[in-house]
Amino acid sequence: MEVFTRIADVRRALGSSRREGRSIGFVPTMGYLHAGHEALVQAARAECDTVVVSIFVNPLQFAPGEDFESYPRDSERDREILTRAGADILFMPSVADIYPRPLLTEVSLPELSRTLEGRTRPTHFQGVATVVLKLLHIVWPDRAYFGQKDGQQVAVVRRLCDDLDLPLDLRVVPTVRESDGLALSSRNVYLSPAERRAAPTLYAALLQGRSAALEGRRGADVAAEIEAAIAREPLIRLDYAAVVDPETMQPKDALQGRVMLAVAARLGRTRLIDNIVLEL
Amino acid sequence: MEVFTRIADVRRALGSSRREGRSIGFVPTMGYLHAGHEALVQAARAECDTVVVSIFVNPLQFAPGEDFESYPRDSERDREILTRAGADILFMPSVADIYPRPLLTEVSLPELSRTLEGRTRPTHFQGVATVVLKLLHIVWPDRAYFGQKDGQQVAVVRRLCDDLDLPLDLRVVPTVRESDGLALSSRNVYLSPAERRAAPTLYAALLQGRSAALEGRRGADVAAEIEAAIAREPLIRLDYAAVVDPETMQPKDALQGRVMLAVAARLGRTRLIDNIVLEL
Numbered sequence: 001m002e003v004f005t006r007i008a009d010v011r012r013a014l015g016s017s018r019r020e021g022r023s024i025g026f027v028p029t030m031g032y033l034h035a036g037h038e039a040l041v042q043a044a045r046a047e048c049d050t051v052v053v054s055i056f057v058n059p060l061q062f063a064p065g066e067d068f069e070s071y072p073r074d075s076e077r078d079r080e081i082l083t084r085a086g087a088d089i090l091f092m093p094s095v096a097d098i099y100p101r102p103l104l105t106e107v108s109l110p111e112l113s114r115t116l117e118g119r120t121r122p123t124h125f126q127g128v129a130t131v132v133l134k135l136l137h138i139v140w141p142d143r144a145y146f147g148q149k150d151g152q153q154v155a156v157v158r159r160l161c162d163d164l165d166l167p168l169d170l171r172v173v174p175t176v177r178e179s180d181g182l183a184l185s186s187r188n189v190y191l192s193p194a195e196r197r198a199a200p201t202l203y204a205a206l207l208q209g210r211s212a213a214l215e216g217r218r219g220a221d222v223a224a225e226i227e228a229a230i231a232r233e234p235l236i237r238l239d240y241a242a243v244v245d246p247e248t249m250q251p252k253d254a255l256q257g258r259v260m261l262a263v264a265a266r267l268g269r270t271r272l273i274d275n276i277v278l279e280l
Numbered sequence: 281m282e283v284f285t286r287i288a289d290v291r292r293a294l295g296s297s298r299r300e301g302r303s304i305g306f307v308p309t310m311g312y313l314h315a316g317h318e319a320l321v322q323a324a325r326a327e328c329d330t331v332v333v334s335i336f337v338n339p340l341q342f343a344p345g346e347d348f349e350s351y352p353r354d355s356e357r358d359r360e361i362l363t364r365a366g367a368d369i370l371f372m373p374s375v376a377d378i379y380p381r382p383l384l385t386e387v388s389l390p391e392l393s394r395t396l397e398g399r400t401r402p403t404h405f406q407g408v409a410t411v412v413l414k415l416l417h418i419v420w421p422d423r424a425y426f427g428q429k430d431g432q433q434v435a436v437v438r439r440l441c442d443d444l445d446l447p448l449d450l451r452v453v454p455t456v457r458e459s460d461g462l463a464l465s466s467r468n469v470y471l472s473p474a475e476r477r478a479a480p481t482l483y484a485a486l487l488q489g490r491s492a493a494l495e496g497r498r499g500a501d502v503a504a505e506i507e508a509a510i511a512r513e514p515l516i517r518l519d520y521a522a523v524v525d526p527e528t529m530q531p532k533d534a535l536q537g538r539v540m541l542a543v544a545a546r547l548g549r550t551r552l553i554d555n556i557v558l559e560l
Contacts, residue, residue: 105443163385
Protein backbone atom coordinates (compact mmCIF):
# COMPACT_ATOMS: atom_id res chain seq x y z
CA MET A 1 0.00 0.00 0.00
CA GLU A 2 1.30 3.43 -0.94
CA VAL A 3 0.75 6.24 1.57
CA PHE A 4 0.46 9.87 0.52
CA THR A 5 -0.01 12.98 2.61
CA ARG A 6 0.17 15.62 -0.15
CA ILE A 7 -2.66 16.33 -2.58
CA ALA A 8 -0.30 16.69 -5.54
CA ASP A 9 1.30 13.31 -4.82
CA VAL A 10 -1.90 11.28 -4.54
CA ARG A 11 -3.19 13.04 -7.65
CA ARG A 12 -0.08 12.04 -9.59
CA ALA A 13 -0.36 8.41 -8.52
CA LEU A 14 -4.05 8.28 -9.43
CA GLY A 15 -3.39 10.02 -12.74
CA SER A 16 -1.16 7.20 -13.89
CA SER A 17 -3.59 4.60 -12.58
CA ARG A 18 -6.35 6.30 -14.58
CA ARG A 19 -4.27 6.57 -17.76
CA GLU A 20 -3.73 2.82 -17.59
CA GLY A 21 -7.51 2.47 -17.72
CA ARG A 22 -7.80 1.24 -14.13
CA SER A 23 -11.07 2.01 -12.34
CA ILE A 24 -10.77 3.86 -9.04
CA GLY A 25 -12.80 3.07 -5.91
CA PHE A 26 -12.70 5.55 -3.04
CA VAL A 27 -13.47 5.08 0.65
CA PRO A 28 -13.36 8.35 2.60
CA THR A 29 -12.97 7.83 6.37
CA MET A 30 -12.03 9.65 9.55
CA GLY A 31 -9.77 6.75 10.58
CA TYR A 32 -9.83 4.66 13.77
CA LEU A 33 -11.04 1.95 11.48
CA HIS A 34 -13.33 -0.89 12.41
CA ALA A 35 -15.06 -3.75 10.63
CA GLY A 36 -17.59 -1.30 9.17
CA HIS A 37 -14.79 0.50 7.31
CA GLU A 38 -13.32 -2.87 6.33
CA ALA A 39 -16.63 -3.75 4.69
CA LEU A 40 -16.39 -0.56 2.64
CA VAL A 41 -12.84 -1.39 1.55
CA GLN A 42 -13.87 -4.95 0.69
CA ALA A 43 -16.75 -3.69 -1.43
CA ALA A 44 -14.36 -1.36 -3.27
CA ARG A 45 -11.77 -4.14 -3.64
CA ALA A 46 -14.37 -6.41 -5.25
CA GLU A 47 -15.40 -3.82 -7.87
CA CYS A 48 -12.42 -1.56 -8.60
CA ASP A 49 -8.86 -1.88 -9.91
CA THR A 50 -7.38 0.75 -7.60
CA VAL A 51 -8.74 1.17 -4.08
CA VAL A 52 -8.05 4.52 -2.39
CA VAL A 53 -8.85 5.15 1.28
CA SER A 54 -8.57 8.57 2.87
CA ILE A 55 -8.18 9.22 6.57
CA PHE A 56 -8.99 12.78 7.51
CA VAL A 57 -10.67 13.97 10.69
CA ASN A 58 -12.43 16.97 9.16
CA PRO A 59 -12.58 19.90 11.59
CA LEU A 60 -15.28 21.57 9.48
CA GLN A 61 -17.90 18.96 10.40
CA PHE A 62 -17.35 19.33 14.14
CA ALA A 63 -18.92 22.24 16.01
CA PRO A 64 -17.10 23.99 18.88
CA GLY A 65 -17.56 21.78 21.96
CA GLU A 66 -17.85 18.59 19.92
CA ASP A 67 -15.16 15.91 20.00
CA PHE A 68 -12.80 17.04 17.18
CA GLU A 69 -9.76 17.19 19.45
CA SER A 70 -10.50 13.97 21.27
CA TYR A 71 -11.80 12.01 18.27
CA PRO A 72 -9.91 8.68 18.46
CA ARG A 73 -6.89 8.39 16.18
CA ASP A 74 -4.51 5.44 15.63
CA SER A 75 -2.82 5.66 12.27
CA GLU A 76 -0.43 2.74 12.90
CA ARG A 77 -3.32 0.38 13.48
CA ASP A 78 -5.29 1.91 10.58
CA ARG A 79 -2.41 1.22 8.20
CA GLU A 80 -2.26 -2.41 9.26
CA ILE A 81 -5.98 -2.85 8.80
CA LEU A 82 -5.91 -1.27 5.35
CA THR A 83 -2.89 -3.24 4.20
CA ARG A 84 -4.65 -6.43 5.28
CA ALA A 85 -7.90 -5.36 3.61
CA GLY A 86 -6.04 -4.85 0.32
CA ALA A 87 -6.22 -1.07 -0.13
CA ASP A 88 -3.77 0.21 -2.76
CA ILE A 89 -3.48 3.83 -1.71
CA LEU A 90 -3.91 5.56 1.64
CA PHE A 91 -4.31 9.34 1.54
CA MET A 92 -3.70 11.01 4.90
CA PRO A 93 -3.62 14.77 4.42
CA SER A 94 -3.08 17.25 7.22
CA VAL A 95 -5.66 19.90 8.08
CA ALA A 96 -3.31 22.48 6.47
CA ASP A 97 -3.26 20.47 3.22
CA ILE A 98 -7.05 20.44 3.00
CA TYR A 99 -7.67 23.94 4.36
CA PRO A 100 -4.57 25.94 3.39
CA ARG A 101 -6.44 29.28 3.36
CA PRO A 102 -9.71 30.67 4.72
CA LEU A 103 -12.48 28.81 2.98
CA LEU A 104 -14.67 31.34 1.17
CA THR A 105 -16.75 28.74 -0.66
CA GLU A 106 -19.80 27.34 1.10
CA VAL A 107 -21.40 24.08 -0.02
CA SER A 108 -24.57 23.18 1.76
CA LEU A 109 -27.83 21.29 1.41
CA PRO A 110 -30.04 23.15 3.88
CA GLU A 111 -33.21 21.14 3.28
CA LEU A 112 -31.48 17.81 3.93
CA SER A 113 -29.43 19.20 6.82
CA ARG A 114 -32.05 20.69 9.08
CA THR A 115 -33.74 17.53 10.35
CA LEU A 116 -32.37 14.68 12.54
CA GLU A 117 -28.62 15.26 13.07
CA GLY A 118 -28.97 18.83 11.81
CA ARG A 119 -31.16 19.82 14.73
CA THR A 120 -28.31 19.48 17.22
CA ARG A 121 -25.49 19.78 14.67
CA PRO A 122 -26.60 22.63 12.38
CA THR A 123 -23.22 23.07 10.60
CA HIS A 124 -22.30 19.37 10.43
CA PHE A 125 -23.50 18.53 6.93
CA GLN A 126 -22.07 21.70 5.41
CA GLY A 127 -18.72 20.43 6.69
CA VAL A 128 -19.41 16.95 5.34
CA ALA A 129 -20.54 18.20 1.91
CA THR A 130 -17.51 20.49 1.60
CA VAL A 131 -14.90 17.90 2.49
CA VAL A 132 -16.53 15.15 0.43
CA LEU A 133 -16.60 17.43 -2.62
CA LYS A 134 -12.94 18.38 -2.10
CA LEU A 135 -11.89 14.76 -1.69
CA LEU A 136 -13.87 13.71 -4.77
CA HIS A 137 -12.11 16.44 -6.75
CA ILE A 138 -8.75 15.16 -5.52
CA VAL A 139 -9.41 11.46 -6.07
CA TRP A 140 -12.00 11.69 -8.92
CA PRO A 141 -13.08 8.07 -8.41
CA ASP A 142 -15.38 5.94 -10.52
CA ARG A 143 -17.12 4.71 -7.38
CA ALA A 144 -17.26 5.97 -3.80
CA TYR A 145 -18.28 3.90 -0.78
CA PHE A 146 -20.28 5.10 2.21
CA GLY A 147 -21.79 3.22 5.13
CA GLN A 148 -25.55 3.11 5.69
CA LYS A 149 -24.85 3.75 9.39
CA ASP A 150 -24.61 7.47 8.60
CA GLY A 151 -27.94 7.45 6.78
CA GLN A 152 -28.41 11.19 6.59
CA GLN A 153 -24.85 11.60 5.32
CA VAL A 154 -25.69 9.14 2.56
CA ALA A 155 -28.73 11.25 1.60
CA VAL A 156 -26.66 14.45 1.63
CA VAL A 157 -23.80 13.01 -0.44
CA ARG A 158 -26.17 11.35 -2.92
CA ARG A 159 -28.03 14.60 -3.52
CA LEU A 160 -24.77 16.57 -3.69
CA CYS A 161 -23.53 14.25 -6.45
CA ASP A 162 -26.84 14.33 -8.34
CA ASP A 163 -27.30 18.10 -8.06
CA LEU A 164 -23.73 18.89 -9.12
CA ASP A 165 -23.45 16.26 -11.91
CA LEU A 166 -20.63 14.36 -10.29
CA PRO A 167 -20.18 11.33 -12.57
CA LEU A 168 -19.82 8.88 -9.77
CA ASP A 169 -21.37 5.62 -8.68
CA LEU A 170 -22.28 6.02 -5.03
CA ARG A 171 -22.22 2.65 -3.27
CA VAL A 172 -23.93 2.29 0.08
CA VAL A 173 -22.74 -0.59 2.25
CA PRO A 174 -24.93 -2.09 5.01
CA THR A 175 -24.16 -1.25 8.62
CA VAL A 176 -21.86 -3.74 10.35
CA ARG A 177 -22.98 -4.66 13.88
CA GLU A 178 -21.57 -6.34 16.95
CA SER A 179 -23.15 -9.70 17.73
CA ASP A 180 -25.51 -7.97 20.19
CA GLY A 181 -26.68 -5.54 17.50
CA LEU A 182 -24.69 -2.41 18.36
CA ALA A 183 -23.70 -0.63 15.16
CA LEU A 184 -19.93 -0.33 14.84
CA SER A 185 -18.68 3.21 15.36
CA SER A 186 -15.31 4.73 16.17
CA ARG A 187 -17.07 6.45 19.06
CA ASN A 188 -18.04 3.14 20.73
CA VAL A 189 -14.59 3.25 22.34
CA TYR A 190 -15.81 6.14 24.52
CA LEU A 191 -18.47 3.94 26.22
CA SER A 192 -18.06 2.81 29.83
CA PRO A 193 -18.70 -0.92 30.41
CA ALA A 194 -22.21 -0.15 31.71
CA GLU A 195 -22.97 2.12 28.78
CA ARG A 196 -21.65 -0.51 26.39
CA ARG A 197 -24.08 -3.03 27.90
CA ALA A 198 -26.97 -0.57 27.47
CA ALA A 199 -26.04 0.53 23.93
CA PRO A 200 -27.64 -2.40 21.98
CA THR A 201 -31.00 -1.02 23.14
CA LEU A 202 -30.77 1.44 20.21
CA TYR A 203 -30.84 -1.31 17.61
CA ALA A 204 -33.40 -3.37 19.57
CA ALA A 205 -35.66 -0.31 19.58
CA LEU A 206 -35.22 0.12 15.82
CA LEU A 207 -36.24 -3.52 15.35
CA GLN A 208 -39.36 -2.91 17.48
CA GLY A 209 -40.11 0.07 15.26
CA ARG A 210 -39.61 -2.16 12.23
CA SER A 211 -42.21 -4.62 13.55
CA ALA A 212 -44.66 -1.80 14.14
CA ALA A 213 -44.07 -0.49 10.61
CA LEU A 214 -44.57 -3.96 9.14
CA GLU A 215 -47.86 -4.21 11.07
CA GLY A 216 -49.01 -1.15 9.10
CA ARG A 217 -48.71 1.48 11.83
CA ARG A 218 -48.18 5.13 10.90
CA GLY A 219 -44.82 6.93 11.08
CA ALA A 220 -45.63 8.92 14.21
CA ASP A 221 -46.69 5.72 15.99
CA VAL A 222 -43.56 3.90 14.92
CA ALA A 223 -41.39 6.75 16.20
CA ALA A 224 -43.26 6.71 19.51
CA GLU A 225 -42.70 2.96 19.77
CA ILE A 226 -38.95 3.39 19.28
CA GLU A 227 -38.91 6.24 21.77
CA ALA A 228 -40.73 4.17 24.42
CA ALA A 229 -38.36 1.23 23.93
CA ILE A 230 -35.35 3.47 24.49
CA ALA A 231 -36.95 5.24 27.47
CA ARG A 232 -36.88 1.92 29.35
CA GLU A 233 -33.06 2.05 29.41
CA PRO A 234 -32.04 4.65 32.04
CA LEU A 235 -28.45 5.01 30.75
CA ILE A 236 -29.67 6.29 27.39
CA ARG A 237 -30.94 9.83 26.81
CA LEU A 238 -32.75 9.91 23.49
CA ASP A 239 -31.97 12.78 21.15
CA TYR A 240 -34.48 11.79 18.48
CA ALA A 241 -36.36 8.83 17.07
CA ALA A 242 -37.63 9.59 13.58
CA VAL A 243 -39.35 7.93 10.65
CA VAL A 244 -38.31 9.64 7.44
CA ASP A 245 -37.99 9.34 3.70
CA PRO A 246 -34.41 8.09 3.20
CA GLU A 247 -33.81 10.52 0.33
CA THR A 248 -35.43 13.74 1.53
CA MET A 249 -35.00 13.20 5.29
CA GLN A 250 -38.54 14.54 5.72
CA PRO A 251 -40.88 12.81 8.22
CA LYS A 252 -43.04 10.13 6.66
CA ASP A 253 -46.33 9.21 8.27
CA ALA A 254 -48.15 7.05 5.71
CA LEU A 255 -45.54 4.33 5.40
CA GLN A 256 -44.93 2.90 1.96
CA GLY A 257 -41.93 2.54 -0.30
CA ARG A 258 -38.54 3.13 1.32
CA VAL A 259 -38.64 4.28 4.91
CA MET A 260 -35.77 5.05 7.25
CA LEU A 261 -36.10 4.61 11.02
CA ALA A 262 -33.38 6.64 12.70
CA VAL A 263 -32.26 7.30 16.26
CA ALA A 264 -29.64 9.40 17.99
CA ALA A 265 -28.94 9.23 21.70
CA ARG A 266 -26.41 10.03 24.37
CA LEU A 267 -24.88 7.48 26.70
CA GLY A 268 -22.98 9.58 29.21
CA ARG A 269 -20.87 11.90 27.07
CA THR A 270 -21.00 9.68 23.99
CA ARG A 271 -23.44 10.40 21.21
CA LEU A 272 -24.41 7.45 19.01
CA ILE A 273 -26.62 7.18 15.94
CA ASP A 274 -28.20 4.24 14.18
CA ASN A 275 -30.83 3.56 11.53
CA ILE A 276 -32.48 0.88 9.45
CA VAL A 277 -34.13 1.23 6.06
CA LEU A 278 -37.27 -0.76 5.22
CA GLU A 279 -39.01 -1.35 1.92
CA LEU A 280 -42.76 -1.36 2.58
CA MET B 281 -17.63 20.42 -34.84
CA GLU B 282 -19.75 17.92 -32.93
CA VAL B 283 -22.84 19.28 -31.19
CA PHE B 284 -24.29 17.63 -28.08
CA THR B 285 -27.32 18.54 -26.04
CA ARG B 286 -27.28 15.65 -23.53
CA ILE B 287 -24.89 15.43 -20.61
CA ALA B 288 -24.30 11.71 -21.10
CA ASP B 289 -23.40 12.23 -24.78
CA VAL B 290 -20.86 15.00 -24.29
CA ARG B 291 -19.37 13.04 -21.41
CA ARG B 292 -18.95 9.98 -23.62
CA ALA B 293 -17.26 12.00 -26.37
CA LEU B 294 -14.90 13.65 -23.88
CA GLY B 295 -14.18 10.33 -22.20
CA SER B 296 -12.71 8.93 -25.41
CA SER B 297 -10.80 12.14 -26.07
CA ARG B 298 -9.33 11.89 -22.57
CA ARG B 299 -8.45 8.22 -22.91
CA GLU B 300 -6.46 9.11 -26.04
CA GLY B 301 -4.44 11.45 -23.83
CA ARG B 302 -5.82 14.61 -25.47
CA SER B 303 -5.94 17.71 -23.26
CA ILE B 304 -9.33 19.40 -22.92
CA GLY B 305 -9.91 23.16 -23.00
CA PHE B 306 -13.31 24.47 -21.96
CA VAL B 307 -15.02 27.78 -22.74
CA PRO B 308 -18.35 28.18 -20.91
CA THR B 309 -20.59 30.84 -22.50
CA MET B 310 -24.18 32.03 -22.56
CA GLY B 311 -24.08 32.24 -26.37
CA TYR B 312 -24.81 35.19 -28.64
CA LEU B 313 -21.10 35.07 -29.28
CA HIS B 314 -18.89 38.01 -30.13
CA ALA B 315 -15.17 38.59 -30.66
CA GLY B 316 -14.61 38.39 -26.89
CA HIS B 317 -15.82 34.79 -26.90
CA GLU B 318 -13.79 34.12 -30.04
CA ALA B 319 -10.66 35.25 -28.18
CA LEU B 320 -11.46 32.67 -25.47
CA VAL B 321 -11.86 29.91 -28.09
CA GLN B 322 -8.64 30.96 -29.82
CA ALA B 323 -6.75 30.85 -26.52
CA ALA B 324 -8.12 27.35 -25.88
CA ARG B 325 -7.35 26.27 -29.46
CA ALA B 326 -3.73 27.36 -29.08
CA GLU B 327 -3.19 25.35 -25.88
CA CYS B 328 -5.48 22.32 -25.94
CA ASP B 329 -6.08 19.25 -28.11
CA THR B 330 -9.87 19.24 -27.70
CA VAL B 331 -11.76 22.52 -27.42
CA VAL B 332 -15.22 22.36 -25.84
CA VAL B 333 -17.58 25.34 -25.80
CA SER B 334 -20.83 25.33 -23.86
CA ILE B 335 -23.78 27.59 -24.57
CA PHE B 336 -26.23 27.74 -21.69
CA VAL B 337 -28.22 30.75 -20.55
CA ASN B 338 -28.28 29.87 -16.88
CA PRO B 339 -31.58 30.87 -15.23
CA LEU B 340 -30.03 30.53 -11.78
CA GLN B 341 -27.80 33.57 -12.24
CA PHE B 342 -30.68 35.85 -13.25
CA ALA B 343 -32.95 37.33 -10.61
CA PRO B 344 -36.68 37.79 -11.20
CA GLY B 345 -37.08 40.96 -13.29
CA GLU B 346 -33.66 40.58 -14.92
CA ASP B 347 -33.28 39.73 -18.61
CA PHE B 348 -33.27 35.91 -18.58
CA GLU B 349 -36.23 35.64 -20.97
CA SER B 350 -35.04 38.37 -23.31
CA TYR B 351 -31.32 37.55 -23.15
CA PRO B 352 -30.25 37.49 -26.83
CA ARG B 353 -29.99 34.05 -28.41
CA ASP B 354 -28.90 33.02 -31.94
CA SER B 355 -27.68 29.46 -32.00
CA GLU B 356 -27.37 29.29 -35.81
CA ARG B 357 -24.93 32.19 -35.85
CA ASP B 358 -23.13 30.85 -32.73
CA ARG B 359 -22.51 27.52 -34.47
CA GLU B 360 -21.02 29.26 -37.51
CA ILE B 361 -18.74 31.37 -35.34
CA LEU B 362 -17.56 28.36 -33.35
CA THR B 363 -16.98 26.21 -36.43
CA ARG B 364 -14.87 29.02 -37.91
CA ALA B 365 -12.99 29.49 -34.63
CA GLY B 366 -12.07 25.81 -34.61
CA ALA B 367 -14.05 24.48 -31.64
CA ASP B 368 -14.28 20.69 -31.60
CA ILE B 369 -17.33 20.20 -29.41
CA LEU B 370 -20.33 22.41 -28.73
CA PHE B 371 -22.42 21.49 -25.69
CA MET B 372 -25.88 23.09 -25.69
CA PRO B 373 -27.93 21.58 -22.87
CA SER B 374 -31.51 22.56 -22.12
CA VAL B 375 -32.52 24.01 -18.76
CA ALA B 376 -34.16 20.64 -17.98
CA ASP B 377 -30.87 18.83 -18.67
CA ILE B 378 -28.96 21.03 -16.23
CA TYR B 379 -31.73 21.37 -13.61
CA PRO B 380 -33.77 18.15 -13.87
CA ARG B 381 -34.97 18.32 -10.25
CA PRO B 382 -35.20 20.94 -7.50
CA LEU B 383 -31.65 21.94 -6.66
CA LEU B 384 -31.06 21.25 -2.96
CA THR B 385 -27.33 21.96 -3.08
CA GLU B 386 -26.19 25.54 -2.59
CA VAL B 387 -22.74 26.66 -3.67
CA SER B 388 -21.85 30.19 -2.75
CA LEU B 389 -18.95 32.50 -1.95
CA PRO B 390 -20.67 35.14 0.19
CA GLU B 391 -17.59 37.25 0.90
CA LEU B 392 -16.74 37.63 -2.79
CA SER B 393 -20.37 38.05 -3.82
CA ARG B 394 -21.56 40.88 -1.62
CA THR B 395 -19.62 43.78 -3.18
CA LEU B 396 -19.90 45.35 -6.68
CA GLU B 397 -22.29 43.24 -8.77
CA GLY B 398 -23.55 41.51 -5.65
CA ARG B 399 -25.04 44.71 -4.26
CA THR B 400 -27.71 44.83 -6.94
CA ARG B 401 -27.57 41.14 -7.88
CA PRO B 402 -27.36 39.32 -4.52
CA THR B 403 -28.04 35.82 -5.93
CA HIS B 404 -26.05 36.22 -9.15
CA PHE B 405 -22.75 34.63 -8.13
CA GLN B 406 -24.41 31.74 -6.34
CA GLY B 407 -25.98 30.97 -9.72
CA VAL B 408 -22.64 31.40 -11.48
CA ALA B 409 -20.71 29.25 -9.00
CA THR B 410 -23.31 26.49 -9.17
CA VAL B 411 -23.48 26.26 -12.95
CA VAL B 412 -19.71 26.57 -13.41
CA LEU B 413 -19.15 23.74 -10.93
CA LYS B 414 -21.75 21.57 -12.69
CA LEU B 415 -20.24 22.27 -16.12
CA LEU B 416 -16.73 21.57 -14.84
CA HIS B 417 -17.97 18.23 -13.47
CA ILE B 418 -19.49 17.41 -16.85
CA VAL B 419 -16.54 18.49 -19.00
CA TRP B 420 -13.68 17.95 -16.46
CA PRO B 421 -11.28 20.06 -18.53
CA ASP B 422 -7.54 20.57 -18.10
CA ARG B 423 -7.99 24.30 -18.68
CA ALA B 424 -11.00 26.62 -18.55
CA TYR B 425 -11.17 30.06 -20.17
CA PHE B 426 -12.90 33.12 -18.77
CA GLY B 427 -12.90 36.75 -19.92
CA GLN B 428 -11.46 39.51 -17.75
CA LYS B 429 -14.55 41.59 -18.64
CA ASP B 430 -16.44 39.79 -15.89
CA GLY B 431 -13.74 40.52 -13.33
CA GLN B 432 -15.74 39.58 -10.25
CA GLN B 433 -16.82 36.33 -11.90
CA VAL B 434 -13.13 35.56 -12.47
CA ALA B 435 -12.44 36.13 -8.76
CA VAL B 436 -15.40 33.94 -7.75
CA VAL B 437 -14.48 31.07 -10.10
CA ARG B 438 -10.79 31.22 -9.19
CA ARG B 439 -11.57 30.98 -5.49
CA LEU B 440 -14.19 28.27 -6.08
CA CYS B 441 -11.56 26.16 -7.86
CA ASP B 442 -8.89 26.81 -5.23
CA ASP B 443 -11.19 26.20 -2.25
CA LEU B 444 -12.63 22.99 -3.69
CA ASP B 445 -9.37 21.55 -5.08
CA LEU B 446 -10.52 21.54 -8.68
CA PRO B 447 -7.40 20.48 -10.58
CA LEU B 448 -7.81 23.01 -13.31
CA ASP B 449 -5.78 25.72 -14.97
CA LEU B 450 -7.93 28.82 -15.04
CA ARG B 451 -7.00 31.06 -17.96
CA VAL B 452 -8.14 34.66 -17.96
CA VAL B 453 -8.29 36.33 -21.36
CA PRO B 454 -8.12 40.15 -21.76
CA THR B 455 -11.30 42.06 -22.54
CA VAL B 456 -11.91 42.61 -26.25
CA ARG B 457 -13.10 46.14 -27.11
CA GLU B 458 -14.65 47.99 -30.00
CA SER B 459 -12.34 50.52 -31.65
CA ASP B 460 -13.90 53.27 -29.50
CA GLY B 461 -13.13 51.34 -26.31
CA LEU B 462 -16.54 49.83 -25.49
CA ALA B 463 -16.07 46.35 -24.02
CA LEU B 464 -17.77 43.69 -26.12
CA SER B 465 -20.87 42.28 -24.47
CA SER B 466 -23.85 40.33 -25.72
CA ARG B 467 -25.96 43.02 -24.07
CA ASN B 468 -24.54 45.81 -26.28
CA VAL B 469 -27.22 44.78 -28.81
CA TYR B 470 -29.83 46.31 -26.47
CA LEU B 471 -28.35 49.83 -26.80
CA SER B 472 -30.14 52.54 -28.80
CA PRO B 473 -27.91 54.45 -31.26
CA ALA B 474 -27.58 57.35 -28.80
CA GLU B 475 -26.80 55.01 -25.91
CA ARG B 476 -24.23 53.23 -28.08
CA ARG B 477 -22.52 56.56 -28.74
CA ALA B 478 -22.45 57.33 -25.00
CA ALA B 479 -21.29 53.86 -23.90
CA PRO B 480 -17.51 54.27 -24.51
CA THR B 481 -17.55 56.81 -21.68
CA LEU B 482 -17.31 53.83 -19.29
CA TYR B 483 -13.92 52.77 -20.59
CA ALA B 484 -12.74 56.37 -20.95
CA ALA B 485 -13.60 56.91 -17.29
CA LEU B 486 -11.66 53.76 -16.30
CA LEU B 487 -8.63 55.11 -18.19
CA GLN B 488 -8.95 58.40 -16.31
CA GLY B 489 -9.04 56.41 -13.09
CA ARG B 490 -5.96 54.54 -14.26
CA SER B 491 -4.08 57.83 -14.75
CA ALA B 492 -5.08 58.97 -11.28
CA ALA B 493 -3.91 55.65 -9.79
CA LEU B 494 -0.57 55.89 -11.65
CA GLU B 495 -0.15 59.40 -10.22
CA GLY B 496 -0.24 57.83 -6.76
CA ARG B 497 -3.76 58.83 -5.72
CA ARG B 498 -5.68 56.78 -3.15
CA GLY B 499 -8.45 54.29 -4.04
CA ALA B 500 -11.31 56.48 -2.85
CA ASP B 501 -9.98 59.39 -4.97
CA VAL B 502 -9.60 57.19 -8.02
CA ALA B 503 -13.18 55.93 -7.65
CA ALA B 504 -14.41 59.53 -7.30
CA GLU B 505 -12.50 60.46 -10.47
CA ILE B 506 -14.19 57.65 -12.42
CA GLU B 507 -17.56 58.61 -11.00
CA ALA B 508 -17.13 62.25 -12.01
CA ALA B 509 -16.08 61.31 -15.54
CA ILE B 510 -19.21 59.18 -15.96
CA ALA B 511 -21.46 61.81 -14.38
CA ARG B 512 -20.66 64.12 -17.33
CA GLU B 513 -22.54 61.77 -19.69
CA PRO B 514 -26.28 62.30 -19.10
CA LEU B 515 -27.33 59.02 -20.80
CA ILE B 516 -25.41 56.95 -18.24
CA ARG B 517 -26.65 56.29 -14.71
CA LEU B 518 -23.75 54.97 -12.67
CA ASP B 519 -24.39 51.94 -10.50
CA TYR B 520 -20.93 51.84 -8.93
CA ALA B 521 -17.34 52.85 -9.54
CA ALA B 522 -15.00 50.87 -7.30
CA VAL B 523 -11.33 50.28 -6.69
CA VAL B 524 -10.79 46.80 -5.29
CA ASP B 525 -8.35 43.97 -4.78
CA PRO B 526 -8.91 41.74 -7.84
CA GLU B 527 -8.86 38.58 -5.71
CA THR B 528 -10.87 39.52 -2.64
CA MET B 529 -13.15 42.15 -4.26
CA GLN B 530 -12.62 44.27 -1.13
CA PRO B 531 -12.08 48.05 -1.52
CA LYS B 532 -8.45 49.04 -1.73
CA ASP B 533 -7.39 52.53 -0.72
CA ALA B 534 -3.58 52.43 -0.46
CA LEU B 535 -2.89 51.34 -4.03
CA GLN B 536 -0.09 48.90 -4.61
CA GLY B 537 0.21 45.49 -6.23
CA ARG B 538 -2.74 44.39 -8.35
CA VAL B 539 -5.71 46.73 -8.36
CA MET B 540 -9.01 46.43 -10.21
CA LEU B 541 -10.98 49.50 -11.27
CA ALA B 542 -14.56 48.45 -11.94
CA VAL B 543 -17.76 50.16 -13.07
CA ALA B 544 -21.36 49.18 -13.63
CA ALA B 545 -23.94 51.49 -15.13
CA ARG B 546 -27.30 51.65 -16.83
CA LEU B 547 -27.90 53.12 -20.27
CA GLY B 548 -31.68 53.16 -20.58
CA ARG B 549 -32.70 49.61 -19.67
CA THR B 550 -29.31 48.10 -20.45
CA ARG B 551 -26.87 47.38 -17.66
CA LEU B 552 -23.19 47.25 -18.64
CA ILE B 553 -20.05 46.44 -16.66
CA ASP B 554 -16.39 47.01 -17.37
CA ASN B 555 -13.07 46.92 -15.51
CA ILE B 556 -9.33 47.19 -15.88
CA VAL B 557 -6.62 45.65 -13.74
CA LEU B 558 -3.41 47.55 -12.99
CA GLU B 559 -0.15 46.41 -11.47
CA LEU B 560 1.14 49.24 -9.27
